[in-house]
Amino acid sequence: MNLKELNKVAKAIVADGKGILAADESGPTIKKRFDTIDTESTEENRRRYREMLFTAKGVADYIGGVILFDETIRQSTGDGVPFARYLNDLGMIAGIKVDKGAKPLAAFPGETITEGLDGLRDRLKEYVSLGAHFAKWRAVISIDNGGNGSDSSDGIPTEFCLRANAHALARYAALCQECGLVPIVEPEVLMDGNHSIERCAQVTSRTLELVFAELADHRVELEGILLKPNMVISGTDASNRAGQEEVAKATLDVLRKHVPAEVPGIAFLSGGQSAEEATEHLGLMNRMGPLPWELSFSYGRALQAPALDAWRGKAEQFEAGQKALYKRARLNSLAHLGKYEPTMESAA
């Protein structure tokens, strides 16, 4: 492992207000997205869509890394340039999702364990040869208080599920570093449910505590990773959802407590927040600095939803889709720099 090189790549991805475009939707997920715009999920349509995103004029000023799916890293632009090379040449570092998805955790109903460790070393080597410089593995943690919205710590997640997922994340991260890839460590506590922001804080805290303990045990070098966490936020169906200031403060409290300063960057997932909400939360947090790490974005839906909607699978709306992505990338970059104002939404 060349830790200096890993650290350089990790820092470059989140340098100068930049963040990550998560464009690594698996086959079933991209089909779900295409269904919303009545577009068939064929291999060529998926290629065209990703080409629209990656070739949008100006986005390289705001996007430092792009997460690809296995199919996409093997595809090329219309001019025949492999996507990974195209992105790397523009300084949008190519990355790859390497987990094989969250599957039911045997004997723990309602909980999942992320699969994909078997044979991972060989897959990572291939991805390096295809031009990837970083990787992503997503662990999925659900909160279920038995439907009564109480803050009881009974129920889901179980401590066992958190430990199993933290262990898998750390094994993945160690393998990535061995192969020269920066691991994005993504433990996602889902927003689904009616839980309070306090319960989300409690679960996110314990999750991060266990993740960093496992990373240390597995001898993962923190200078050579990026963390991709959820924000600390009320459940989607909670009755009294916390306001934006509260989300920003609660998230920073948890991160300050559990994320060592050696970690060069934290890049949030959007997790079902609206595009504007995700930007606003990031902007608020960066105004609450100074912070020991870069605090940035690694959004999927919050960057892509407006672009997908503007494009709608139509060739004549290709540029409109690109403009929509450009706007979100620019505003999120301003949020990373602590310079975002909600009034910029209408001006941009």
Ligand code: 13P
């Ligand atoms: P969202 O921002 O849509 O949550 O996606 C980010 C991601 O990569 C999830 O793994």
